[in-house]
Amino acid sequence: MKIDGAAYRTIWPAEDGRSVSIIDQTRLPHDFAVVSLTTLDEAAHAIRAMLVRGAPLIGATAAYGMALAMRADAGDAALERAHATLLATRPTAINLRWALDRVRAKLAPLPPAARAEAALIEADLIADEDVAINQAIGEHGAALIRAAAAEKGPDEPVNVLTHCNAGWLATVDWGTALAPIYVAFEEGIRLHVWVDETRPRNQGASLTAWELNHHGVPHTVVADNVGGHLMQHGMVDLCIVGTDRTTAGGDVCNKIGTYLKALAAHDNGVPFYVALPSPTIDWGIEDGVRDIPIEQRDGREVSEMTGRTADGRVETVRITPDGSPVANYAFDVTPARLVTGLITERGLCPASRAGLLTLFPEQR
Ligand SMILES: CSC[C@@H](O)[C@@H](O)C(=O)COP(=O)(O)O
Missing domain, CATH: 3.40.50.10470 (Translation initiation factor eif-2b; domain 2)
Structure with a gap:
């Protein structure tokens, strides 16, 4: 989608993987504001307070939230805590659980040192797949x-x-x-x-x-x-x-x-x-x-x-x-x-x- 001639997705990670950018949808239509998420808690807040919303975007944001959480602590307990924290944000859209389960299944067998990068790769895959799926729905x-x-x-x-x-x-x-x-x-x-x-x-x-x-x-x-x-x-x-x-x-x-x-x-x-x-x-x-x-x-x-x-x-x-x-x-x-x-x-x-x-x- 283009906004004033510039192509945007609704969510995109920084190149170094340390943050994820979103459009704050609570401020539309009056204000187009991009917000940067850097922690698990910020990602959870963005979903709960509906800065991001819509079932597929909730799922993608949760996947990136797992990646942000793994940068801070990639141990087994932290992995479970990130999954539980994000899952508790909104109850109805099943895409949330789907994305969280998918990322957790990818990370659980890996050593903690490999989890942050693997989570970011999986979140990127989820985001790219969503774009392809929606294009096919459009056709x-x-x-x-x-x-x-x-x-x-x-x-x-x-x-x-x-x-x-x-x-x-x-x-x-x-x-x-x-x-x-x-x-x-x-x-x-x-x-x-x-x-x-x-x-x-x-x-x-x-x-x-x-x-x-x-x-x-x-x-x-x-x-x-x-x-x-x-x-x-x-x-x-x-x-x-x-x-x-x-x-x-x-x-x-x-x-x-x-x-x-x-x-x-x-x-x-x-x-x-x-x-x-x-x-x-x-x-x-x-x-x-x-x-x-x-x-x-x-x-x-x-x-x-x-x-x-x-x-x-x-x-x-x-x-x-x-x-x-x-x-x-x-x-x-x-x-x-x-x-x-x-x-x-x-x-x-x-x-x-x-x-x-x-x-x-x-x-x-
Ligand atoms: C492709 S989005 C499908 C649904 O998530 C949408 O119709 C909807 O009901 C969104 O609700 P919201 O409460 O704004 O997250």
């Missing part, structure tokens, strides 16, 4: 947009609705749900994206809109509850969202509100697709509603809002009455029966165990 998913465009008049755009941010900022590069949009846009297909604001943290309004703006993709930000109305009036051709954890049975956990969009899509005959890299599949569970842990975050994310004032200051204001309790469920689960199809790096498949196994037969 496979673009076929859906191409097919929708073929049904349209020459000047009619394909209208895609997306929720939260499953774009470049949620991954190392490209995005998952937004990758097909970028590929189709580069091909010259006319399209327009409905961007759900995605309360309470507004990843749609703040991050997806910022990304699409920088890329020149036509889009409109709508309040979270508008999608059903748009679908009733034929204004959405397809929905594409991301996911933090998809079960072996095809249930999909994603940002809170995704389930309601899937219900509205089902009721209105609008195709509802989920884009996912294979590290987001939790092969160990089948029933997402029962078994996926749903993160509950600080209530102030609901009772307060942050934005830029007319004179350019970024301020936080309270929007609920003093004393009103709030609840902040960060994710929900969309049952497989509401999902038209999954878009993976190996192609499209039905949201079911049988469907996933056609693409990933090694999981049988």
Whole structure:
């Protein structure tokens, strides 16, 4: 992704491996700030406080966090402590555990003196693989947009609705749900994206809109509850969202509100697709509603809002009455029966165990 002409990934290590740079996503869209992480605790904080977020980027950051930890202490106890500290940062995205387990498995058999370098190599591999996976998701998913465009008049755009941010900022590069949009846009297909604001943290309004703006993709930000109305009036051709954890049975956990969009899509005959890299599949569970842990975050994310004032200051204001309790469920689960199809790096498949196994037969 290019920002003002310069190519960026969302995370990159310094050449000497002593630090890792990230874009502080809590400051977007008002401020583009690069932050340097040098310790395990800084990496854990970046994930917990959502300076970085999005399932694939959480995984990549955790892998680099292991590498930073090994520079300070590469003993067996430190290896376990780094794994546990990073794993405790956010509970829902399975990419976090996947990346941590992968790095730990690589390091455990090595002598401590070799671990820091090996961890950095593994983190770089995870980051590079994420970019390749997302590019492939983009190619496979673009076929859906191409097919929708073929049904349209020459000047009619394909209208895609997306929720939260499953774009470049949620991954190392490209995005998952937004990758097909970028590929189709580069091909010259006319399209327009409905961007759900995605309360309470507004990843749609703040991050997806910022990304699409920088890329020149036509889009409109709508309040979270508008999608059903748009679908009733034929204004959405397809929905594409991301996911933090998809079960072996095809249930999909994603940002809170995704389930309601899937219900509205089902009721209105609008195709509802989920884009996912294979590290987001939790092969160990089948029933997402029962078994996926749903993160509950600080209530102030609901009772307060942050934005830029007319004179350019970024301020936080309270929007609920003093004393009103709030609840902040960060994710929900969309049952497989509401999902038209999954878009993976190996192609499209039905949201079911049988469907996933056609693409990933090694999981049988
Ligand atoms: C490719 S990212 C997929 C998901 O991680 C994304 O849709 C999402 O819900 C992100 O949630 P967040 O709480 O911002 O980390």
